[in-house]
Amino acid sequence: MNTQTSRFRRIAGPTGPLVGAFIGALMVAVLAACGTGDGGSDGETSAPVTSAEPTSAPETTEESSVPDDETTPYLDPSLGDSSKPGSSMTISGTVEAGVEAGCLILEYDGTVYGIFGNYDSSVVYEGATVTLQGKVDDGMMSICQQGTPFVVEDAQSAD
Template sequence: MTTQTSRIRRFAGLTGPLIGAFMLAALTACGAGGGGSDDETSTPSISAEPTSAPESTEESPVPEESTPYLDPSLGDTTKPGSMTISGTVEEGVESGCLVLEHEGTVYGIFGDFDASVVYAGATVTLQGNVDDGMMSTCQQGTPFVVEDAQTLD
């Protein structure tokens, strides 16, 4: 038997009873927790009767009709942050990317726009939204998603 194996067996032989005693004490403590009773043989009582939720006196905001209730505040179709930018479209640092500088801010141009209107060298007015969470390979400018594009030429 090697010295390493001998050391491991000696360690296991010394700690084995300690671990066993600890586990027994932990299980005994868990099993004796009968709700604060000093009697170690008591077991917690379990009720088979279902409990009911307390009755509410508040009125439900949803009318009790056969037609579905729609909250009017959820139907807002206007997009917050819609804005218009103008300027000359330039090629971005990455191939296929377009940018436009408007009032000192560089915008990366994205979206479903007419390529005959928005191209490098075109002077345009773009309407759309800034999308700060957009991921792109262009790596340049604040992402601007075009909704409408018009030429200024």
């Protein structure tokens, strides 16, 4: 009996010789694909590419180490700061629940505002009609994911 065939039949077990032959052919194909592992073709091997010239760090001058004002990005520290003068405004309407739990919104003049800040929760709550004085803070991050952030400074019931 052929040793290779008997190995395949043992692998195949009760499923039959065709499945064993298929598995055997698959194993031979996998082993052949592994090859010698040198990655080359026709017995060629590849060597790492090296440069004949030594590399050196680029020269730095005092002039090049200082960024140019024209290329240096400028971040205005007042962006997102609700304490900017003249940014206070008053909005009014009915407070609604936001899409996230615990978040409140108010639509005023076609803009949806997310309500934030230290306000009296007995005045500002879902369903309340209110007048809010405060500032828009476009730089504020919140979990509410809805509306333009509005930081309340004063809240009055409009009922």
